[in-house]
Amino acid sequence: MNRTPLLLLVVLLVLTGCTATNPSAPAPSAPSPMASAPAAPKPAVVAPESTKPLPPAIEPKPASITGSEESSAMLDSFTAFVTAVDGVPVSAGRQGWNTPLTLKAGPRRLAVAFNRGVFTAHCELPLNVRSESVYQLKFATDAELFGKNSYCEFWIVDAATSQPVTKRTRVSLTKLEAGK
Numbered sequence: 466m467n468r469t470p471l472l473l474l475v476v477l478l479v480l481t482g483c484t485a486t487n488p489s490a491p492a493p494s495a496p497s498p499m500a501s502a503p504a505a506p507k508p509a510v511v512a513p514e515s516t517k518p519l520p521p522a523i524e525p526k527p528a529s530i531t532g533s534e535e536s537s538a539m540l541d542s543f544t545a546f547v548t549a550v551d552g553v554p555v556s557a558g559r560q561g562w563n564t565p566l567t568l569k570a571g572p573r574r575l576a577v578a579f580n581r582g583v584f585t586a587h588c589e590l591p592l593n594v595r596s597e598s599v600y601q602l603k604f605a606t607d608a609e610l611f612g613k614n615s616y617c618e619f620w621i622v623d624a625a626t627s628q629p630v631t632k633r634t635r636v637s638l639t640k641l642e643a644g645k
Contacts, residue, residue: 545617573594
């Protein structure tokens, strides 16, 4: 008789252990109240916000603004131009009145000036700049040869529609002293 299958069966039983219960063995006891409760599952580890890569910032396209000028056949031209944006001086000055000045989208403060001969005026205009818009600084004044030479009004228009985008701001003209 071949003993190999029987030997394999015995080895298998020894290796797997016996599953029969012993009636004389003590029953397993319930866990004592002092026994610690099973540990709660740990939450998944989430990277803090500061370590997550930020999406690339999308910068809105800039807008632009120019000043305006009215020529005079007999005397100096009437010129309105931007002198500063958000407190930062603009280098173009009166001569660059028609050079487009780039403006970032969003709320801005534009310092503007008017000049005609010895008369000048200055003020600040708030402007909520829209991306890719084209603006123009406009003015009205009584600085005429036989005028009162008392005021200048400033406002900004959307160049595409000629509609005002700021309210008119009236300021007094001042007369430059000789030598200045």
